Amino acid sequence: MVENVLVKKINQSAGDRVFMLFIYLFLWSALIMVLYPLIYVVSSSLSSSHAVTSGQVWLWPVEPNISAYIRIFQNKQVLTGYKNSIIYACIGTTINVCITLMAAYPLSRKDFKCSGLLMKFFTFTMLFSGGLIPIYLVVKNLGMIDTMWALVIPNAMQVYYMIIAKTFFNMSIPEELYEASDLDGCSEFGILWHIALPLSKPIIAVISLMYAIGHWNSYFNALIYLKTQTLFPLQIILRNILIQNNVDLSMIADMKTAMELEGMRDLLKYALIVTASLPILAIYPFAQKYFIKGMMIGAVKG
Amino acid sequence: MPKAEFVLYLGGVLKNDPLFYNNTMPNLNETTPKNELYLHTIIPPMYNKTWTDRNTNWKIVCCNTALYGLNFILGGEGSLVASFLKEWKKEFKKRWQLYVIILLPVLYVIIFNYIPMGGAILAFKDYNIREGIFGSPWAGFKYFNQFFHSPYFWVLIKNTLSLSFFFLIAGFPMPILLAIALNEVSNVRFKKTVQLVTYAPYFISTVVMVALVMQFLSPRTGIVNIAISALGGQEQNFMGKASFFSTIYVLSGIWQVTGYNAIIYIASLSSIDPSLYEAATVDGASRLQKIIHVDIPGILPTIIILLILEAGKLMSVGFEKVFLMQNDLNLINSEIISTYVYKIGLLNAQFSFSTAVGLFNSVVNFILILSVNKMAKRWGDISLW
Secondary structure: OHHHHHHHHHHHHHHHHHHHHHHHHHHHHHHHHHHHHHHHHHHHHOOOHHHHHOOOOOOOOOOOOOHHHHHHHHOHHHHHHHHHHHHHHHHHHHHHHHHHHHHHHHHHOOOOOOHHHHHHHHHHHHHOOOOHHHHHHHHHHOOOOOOOHHHHOOOOOOHHHHHHHHHHHHHHOOHHHHHHHHHOOOOHHHHHHHHHHHHOHHHHHHHHHHHHHHHHHOOHHHHHHOOOHHHOOHHHHHHHHHHOOOOOHHHOOOOOOHHHHHHHHHHHHHHHHHHHHHHHHHHHHHHHHHHHHHHHHHHHHO | OOOOOOOOEOOOOOOOOHHHHHHHOOOOOOOOOOOOEEEEEOOHHHOOOEEEOOOOOOEEEEEEHHHHHHHHHHOOOOOHHHHHHHHHHHHHHHHHHHHHHHHHHHHHHHHHHHHHHHHHHHHHEOOOOOOHHHHOOEOOOHHHHHHHHOOHHHHHHHHHHHHHHHHHHHHOHHHHHHHHHHHHOOOHHHHHHHHHHHHHHHHOOHHHHHHHHHHHHOOOOOHHHHHHHHOOOOOOOHHHOHHHHHHHHHHHHHHHHHHHHHHHHHHHHHOOOHHHHHHHHHOOOOHHHHHHHHHHHHHHHHHHHHHHHHHOOOOOOOHHHHHHHOOOOOHHHHOOHHHHHHHHHHHOOOHHHHHHHHHHHHHHHHHHHHHHHHHHHHHHOOOOO
8 A cells, every 4th residue: 555655656756846846936936026126126225326227236236335325314304204103103003002902802701791782883884984085074173184193093993903802812811710800809900901911912912013014104194184294204205205206305416417316316216115114124024923823813703 | 150261362462471470460470360361452442341252251351552561661670671771780880891991992983983974974965164064055966966977987987996806807816826836835944935025015015115116117217127128128108108007006916915815825725634635645646636626625715705805895996006106197097986086075175076976985885795795695604794
């Protein structure tokens, strides 16, 4: 029997080997297709402007220098944007996580009578929305237009993340623990604070990261609610410079010819792309497995 | 007098209901003969009449259904309302802290989700700022008609649907292929690396993503055009041609989300029973045959549910990326419902018209997702909620 299988294995190995060759070919091309643009951007940002415009950069930096980064970090707009984005991400994430957990914890309790009804109440908002203008009017009536609160208060809870947190509470905290602490005279606040939260540190980390990245990357709310330049988060500044091509003149004032000017523009764009994505790509390798874990929990009951 | 043989109850109160026994009929208890007929009536002259039918020898008692019903609902201890209140009082007394905890999220959802839903009546009004939503005069379906008859209507529907269909057809199989290919690889380090790298673009912001695309495709200095001219081809202004828009949108979208979407299939593949592979090996199946006969059937439920989920989103193409990729030259193919709502609503301040367009889109989305879920329930016994 064993020999039989072995013989078959050997017989098929030729076909399988060809097949595996295709598999590896496919995966390597996927890897290169994703990685190459990223490497190209980083390399371009570290090359000279002349090398970028004349198309000499293919993989590694040509005439390496960091002049573009120096220009960027001397630019007030970009620095303010950076600072604003950090503030919004911190405050926003704190509010997000608090509200999400405050909804998820009671809903996870099996002896909480309203949980079914409230769950429907929350999930309905995933299916239907009043639309852009009515939400805008609510935010306007609350006096939040053109303040940072417009970016951190509306959208304070993603129902999807709330469901992930709720599922985690359900899975990781046994019912007996609640009963025991109830018998010991622990209040509900006490149970949440001393038992549920310490036990769910991993899920708090996951949703905090997801919210923080969401804040860092979002530009839509800033686009519709903010008018004052000094309040703009980084993504709006990026949009102005990268997409609408409004490069701040002070950054390129010393360029003499049109050719040089355009080269520096491109160089600055590449450097900006790197600077803006750096915080996320820096934590990404460490955070990746948590994201996957969070997604799996979400998929169980998503 | 021979006893009556049958007991018949009419009206809203049932005899075997303990509430009825204990409260609404105080003089009725276990010792009361069970063979009395209670006729519940709403005809006034018959209240409180009792007689014995000569032919059947039934004792008939006429009671007032309305009164008994009222008593049943509102009466003293044990009635519906009282027991309901008692139960909730107990629940609140024991769990009031949970209610306090969830109060803030509930208020939050009411303010930022449910009030705007009510605010959508703006679509049926002639909004002016001075009189507010409620003071403004009604407009009926004027703005809906205006939208349905505007030359934009079919353009918007066509653009929105074609973008999402194109993305669905081209983008949906990619993560499945990636997951199956990764599943074949036994080298853990290579597998992890591919996963790590392909997952990364998901975290790049939309602004940066569109900027990347624009840099790569820029007419003279972009790497794509440099490569094209190096190979002797004709340089193209990709962003300036409307016909390229959907291709660029879809390909860059695939680049960004394939790795992320593959995760769920990878997990699904890893949960396939290993004995199935062993059996297939014993039967002499090649790797490709194992994929076709073990892998694909194994992840088919996941594929179907995700396909259904995607189909529910056909009319809701996201604002962010399309808006950033738009320019005057490609607008004919790139104007979709959400960008149109933004422009006429917030830039041109036509609040009512814009709300009507948005509401139309919300309702279509809602119907789509409900019907898609119903189909899933019927065909696959799978439901999203």
